[in-house]
Amino acid sequence: MGEEKSITKSDFTEVLGKFTEDVLLPAIGRLIDNSADSVKEELKVEIKKSEQVNKDWTDKRVEQAEGRINLRLGGIEQKLEKADKKLDTLVDVLEDKRVIKVKDVARIKFAAEVGKT
Numbered sequence: 001m002g003e004e005k006s007i008t009k010s011d012f013t014e015v016l017g018k019f020t021e022d023v024l025l026p027a028i029g030r031l032i033d034n035s036a037d038s039v040k041e042e043l044k045v046e047i048k049k050s051e052q053v054n055k056d057w058t059d060k061r062v063e064q065a066e067g068r069i070n071l072r073l074g075g076i077e078q079k080l081e082k083a084d085k086k087l088d089t090l091v092d093v094l095e096d097k098r099v100i101k102v103k104d105v106a107r108i109k110f111a112a113e114v115g116k117t
Helices: 009-096 102-116
Strands: none
Touching: 009 102
């Protein structure tokens, strides 16, 4: 067999540098790229889930608010109907007692109808 040649620090550094450049760095680059793509996909999925949760929460709150508004409007409509009945009754009573003229009754009732629209 031949003589074994001793490796110098310079030779070792050169071989290690070439190995790092040719093999290690490209492999690490591929690992990072693959990991980044995987993380991107996971983030996209999580963002979609979060958007859906937010949308569901918002839809629920809007429905609740609409319900409360409808209840309040219903109460207001009932109060307006009562006020209309009171006005009609008052106008009829005043007409029966001849406090106001028939012509004035017609004007008041017309104004009340126009005010509803």
